[in-house]
Amino acid sequence: MPKVLVLYYSQSGHTQKLAKLIARGIEEQGCEAVIRTVPGVSPKNEAVDSAIPESGDLYATKLDLIECDGLVVGSPTRFGNMAAALKYFIDGTSEIWMGGKLADKPVSFFTSTSSLHGGQESTLLSMMNPFLHHGMLVCGLPYSETELIHTESGGTPYGVSHWSGKDNDKSISDSEKALAIAQGKRIAKFTQLLA
Ligand SMILES: Cc1cc2nc3c(=O)[nH]c(=O)nc-3n(C[C@H](O)[C@H](O)[C@H](O)COP(=O)(O)O)c2cc1C
Secondary structure (H helix, E strand, O other): OOEEEEEEOOOOOHHHHHHHHHHHHHHHOOOEEEEEEOOOOOOOOOOOOOOOOOOOOOEOOHHHHHHOOEEEEEEEOEOOEOOHHHHHHHOOOHHHHHOOOOOOOEEEEEEEEOOOOOOHHHHHHHHHHHHHHOOOEEOOOOOOOOHHHHOOOOOEOOEEEEEOOOOOOOOOOHHHHHHHHHHHHHHHHHHHHHO
């Protein structure tokens, strides 16, 4: 069964909730969803966490990337960009890039912001850059997913998003949920076609 890696960072759990919904869509479409997170970064600029987190999803390894047939990458928005913890992990993938291990595989993206116009699209678009260098095929969301037109919360054609609100306490809306599951199904469909 083709494997789709759902790779995310989340500090307060919103991006993680999207990751789980995307994974549900991946599995409903008939692929295996492998959910992995990355450790936070410290001012020492070196990863100091233990290899296995005390709770929650396992940390991603380079092997997870090499072995996946498709990839979904998520991060909370930080000043209109991805979080440093995820960027730190991606910056450690030079060997995978040189070996072309991700080339020709599909990839898609998701994010969460506290303000509705606080940079969802800029985060999603800028997250694509490293994976275009890796030779991956970017997969967004089409407007045939009609929640994209009707949503009053998150959801973009560049990938699903969540609006967590100024107090960071909004639940995933029905539109966001539908789009996250749809995005999981879509990346799984292309993974099956390309694997
Ligand atoms: C350092 C920092 C920068 C942030 N920058 C933005 C931003 O540019 N736009 C925005 O809307 N929210 C911003 N936020 C809020 C988070 O993106 C938001 O709370 C998000 O939903 C958290 O996701 P998580 O629960 O997965 O950690 C920022 C938060 C932090 C800590």
